[in-house]
Amino acid sequence: MTSTTNAIISQIVLLPTSLLLLMAAGCLLLAVRWRRSGWTLLLVGIGGLGVLSMPFTAQKMMHTLEQRSPVEPGLLAQAQAIVVLGGGIDPSQPEYAADTANSASLARIRYAAFLYRQHxxxxxxxxxxxxxxxxxxxxxxxxxxxxxxxxxHWVETKSVNTAENAEFSWEILGPEGVHTIALLTQAWHMPRARQAFERAGFTVVPAPTVFHVEPVQGIMNFIPQADYLSMANTAIHEWVGMLWYRMTDGGRPASARPG
Structure with a gap:
């Protein structure tokens, strides 16, 4: 499948499109007088949208992915290199007259600079x-x-997903004898990233950044908010991604698998 096809499928599976499609299907069933099925789909869609937008729900989902502690200095000393995963760019920013790192990438390179100063x-x-x-x-x-x-020291620019980040990084670092790496990405992305890089052949020292550590307090925990729907969507994206990697040998098609 092309990257465009993958993107379309992802948007259909993820939020809010999946719930909107569910509600649309419920409305269609109501229009043709399948009232019980229609109301069921409509209420499930509305309820799901509300529950997944709650800070309480989104935080719990995100915490299933995040390693709770930063990298230990003793483990970091075992690494031969730091590998920083790209998180996207903000294209053609007028004040810089150039593309710039988006918030995800900026958080990663900021932490990379911090670790570099130490090691x-x-x-x-x-x-x-x-x-x-x-x-x-x-x-x-x-x-x-x-x-x-x-x-x-090295730049890899061919990859368009986490599995390719790992594969193409191995092509660069493997021949140079760099097999143990400090892998740097957002804490919620680390389980899938670590899975991909270990499958590629690396020994991974996880170096996560940007932890969701501040819970919302009181009644606001249960008030739906757009930012927390986005957080829930991120968690679902990672769960689906990890499942897909397990089913497809790290995201590669069956024809590309060794043996």
Whole structure:
């Protein structure tokens, strides 16, 4: 499947499209007088949208993914390099006259700079661009070097998903004898990223960043909010991604599997 097809399927499966389609199906059934089925789908869609928008629900979902503690210095000392996964770019930003790292990528390179100051491990940045614009890798390299004064040793720019991040990073680092890496990405993304990189052949020292550690207090925990629907959607995306990787040998089609 093409990246466009994958994106369309993802949007149908994820929020809010899946629930909107469920509610639309309920309305159609009501229109043809299948009242019980129609009301069931409509109420499930509305209820799901409300529950998944609650801070309480979204936080619980996210905590199933997040490692609770940052990387231990002793474990980090075992790594031969830091690998930073691209999280996307903000294209053609007028104030910079250039593409810039989006909030996810910026959080990752900021933490990469922090770790580099402590351990001076060589850095690989990995990330392409499925739309044909400037690759995540080049943007992250530019900002690490110009904004944080941190050198980038390797740049990978062909990958368009986490499985390819791992595969193409191995193609660069494996021949150089770099097999143990500090893997740097958001805490919620770490389980799937670690799964992909270990499958590619790396020994992974997880170095997660951006933890969801501040719970919402009181009645606001149960008031639906748009930001928390997005958080729930992120958790669902990661669950589906991990399941897909297990079913497809790390995201590769059956024809690409070894043996």
């Amino acid at each position: 001076e491990l060589p850095i690989l940045v990995t990330g392409g661009n499925s739309t044909g614009g400037e690759a995540d890798g080049w943007v992250m390299k530019r900002e690490l070097e110009t904004l944080f004064d941190v050198p980038v």
